[in-house]
Amino acid sequence: MTQPRTMFEKIWSDHVVQDLQDDFALIHVDRHIVHDLGGRGFGQLNDQKLTVRNPELTFATADHTVTTLIERFGVESRDNPFIENLRKNAEKFGFEFFDTPDDRHGIVHVLVPEQGLALPGMTLACGDSHSCTIGALGVLAWGIGQSELVHVLATQTSVQRKPKTMRIRLEGTLERWTTPKDVILHLIGKLGAAGGSGYAVEFCGPVIDAMPMEGRFTICNMAIEMGARFALIAPDETTISFLEGRPYAPAGAAWDAAVAQWRDLPSDEGATFDREFTLDVTGLSPQVTWGTSPQDVISVDDTIPLLDRYGDEGQRQSAKAALEYVALEPGRKMEGTPVDWVFIGSCTNARIGDLEAAASLARGRRVKDGVKAWVVPGSRGVKRSAEEKGLDRIFIEAGFHWGEPGCSLCGGSGGGMAEKVPQGQRILSTSNRNFVGRQGPGSRTHLASPLTAVATAIRGRIADVRHLGDE
Amino acid sequence: MEPVIKVSGVAAPLLRDNIDTDTIAPGQRRSQVGKARPLSYDARQLAEILFSAWRYDDADEENPEFVLNREPWRSARILIVGDNFGCGSSRETAVEALYHFGIRAVIGISFGEIFYNNCFKWGVVPVILPRTEVERLAAQAEERPDSVFEVDVEKQSLTKPDGGVLSYRIPELRRQQLLHGLDEIGMTLRMADEIQSFQDRQAVTKPWVHRR
Secondary structure, eight states: OOOOOOHHHHHHHTTEEEEOSTTEEEEEOSEEEEEGGGTHHHHHHHHTTOOOSOGGGEEEEOOSSSOOOGGGTTTTGGGOHHHHHHHHHHHHHTOEEEOTTSTTOBOHHHHHHHHTOSOTTOEEEESSGGGGGGGGGTOEEEEOOHHHHHHHHHHSEEEEEOOEEEEEEEESOOOTTOOHHHHHHHHHHHHOTTTTTTEEEEEESHHHHTSOHHHHHHHHHGGGGGTOSEEEOOOOHHHHHHHTTOTTSOOHHHHHHHHHHHTTOSOOTTOOOSEEEEEEOTTOOOEEEOSSSTTOEEETTSBOOOGGGOOSHHHHHHHHHHHHHHTOOTTOBSTTOBOSEEEEOTTTSOSHHHHHHHHHHHTTOOOOTTOEEEEOOSBHHHHHHHHHTTHHHHHHHHTOEEOOSSOGGGTTOHHHHTBOOOTTOEEEESSSOOOTTTTSTTOEEEEOOHHHHHHHHHHTBOOOHHHHHHO | OOOOOEEEEEEEEEOOSOOBHHHHSOSSOGGGTTSOOOSSOOHHHHHHHTTHHHHBOTTSOBOTTSGGGSTTGGGOSEEEEOSSBTBSOOOTHHHHHHHHHTOOEEEESOBOHHHHHHHHHHTOEEEEOOHHHHHHHHHHHHHOTTOEEEEETTTTEEEOTTSOEEEOOOOHHHHHHHHHTOOHHHHHHTTHHHHHHHHHHHHHHOGGGOOO
16 A cells, blocks of 8 residues: 655656755756746856757746737837847747737736646746746646756756645635635735745645636635745646646547546545645635735735734834835724725736626726726736627726736836836735835735725725625 | 855844845836836846845935945845745846845845745855844844854854854755855756656656657
């Protein structure tokens, strides 16, 4: 009888090219995805006279710096040096580049599942910390730095230290206006921004079982915001029907053979994890962040914690600095705080399900005068699908700006670094980071779900969607 | 990478938790916003973007309060930080900016994992110690700014200004890389046969991974 194994253990051991001792291993990378800000790696590759070992396992998209303003699209992407650099290297080394005019273009973590590029049981590396998103498909996917990226280009492998394992079980039932985004924000608040550090986290339980793929991507996307480089969800019928017929997924007998293997991937009964955590989501309210770390999160109708709540000097200093930065006071309610901007988009919340939910709430309502509200689809496929469903009309009629796919305002790097929230302005954003200056120097970010974003855009103040939804 | 055996010098205290890589290395210095960002930075630009939202004020003048703008820490070799330093984005420029500013060791309670890995590519030594020790070291640095700390990679020890010695651990593989300035890519390229036979096996067991 073999020892019961976790899904992580199965995928990891299946990809060890060489044991490097002391828990380190040389791991094979089945899919390497490069984006426009990783293009500097090619300079390093060229300087060291190296080449791309497996161009057929390498793919690229330009998402971080592409313009998402419809009127500038196409004009600007031609003289964007980041995209031009990727284009040049794709041609030189012969890997596939989903260029900006390509029908399949999009944000890495939206495009990869959409194309079926990553499949259960695979490994994937990308020079972007949110690569853990793809773990929702049962893929061991992780973010790497620039030098690690060059290593993957040259060798199709990565030197990694085996993480510990954590299982997070989500019990109960989601409330009507509470979304996967609220669940993951709440979890980060509970476990802390370093709570998952050193772990590969597997999410499971009835809430995950009932969740469509899109919500699962949202959950896994923010695992890195609690420090976990790897997130996983076991492939099930939802995963398999999501992947079937995708352009890069196998077909026919090859598909059947693949699916048969995927059925063995879930953690075995009795497999042990280094840490277990259970959360009952029943009764969970919509969440919103107040500070400059994703762990600074409360229910939208709750008040910002008082500083004397923090026992540690480091924590107190961080909270104090965060509140100074966002210009809010301890004890204050988040609901009702006026905003200048609202952003619905990013690899966290720019899939078609996110936009459908947002549009159903925006229909027949108006964005508050003076609020700039952007909706930016995660890929050209999402945009096309949204337009077929008439969602773009709903958003535009409600006063939202409808954009071209890309990372846009999430990291303040869209449009070759031009798309930013101005100094001192406040934004309610469906993205994943509320760091100092993240959406532009001096910008103040509050993270929340697409539903909370629509409610906030309409009120012009941070709003409790439960009240708007009932009107 | 140059071998790193010891790092000694004054240590700048920056005891906040969850300092993310966007904060360590913003995409652009504030004065450059709106201007085209270069495809890659040179060493001077990297040193300049380090903590630039904190180091420079709205008028792009140095903020005299910020620790790295104060003597003797303008030439600090060591930084003392809180918990989860370098969390967030995978950008390696966070380590490069520290490196080009002159920082060669960071003492903290814990580090973001991608940042931690990136440190070894530049020879910046990440030292992990318990919170109580880190807070004590920061207080010592604050009280006597000229005190010299010494981080020893060979012995995995930290010598405090009062002569006391603390020990810390870094994974052996990473310690060897630091001590010998090893080129990881070169080492892996020597395993080309192992990589090839792995791929040959995988092409049979999981043909859908290999498309051509």
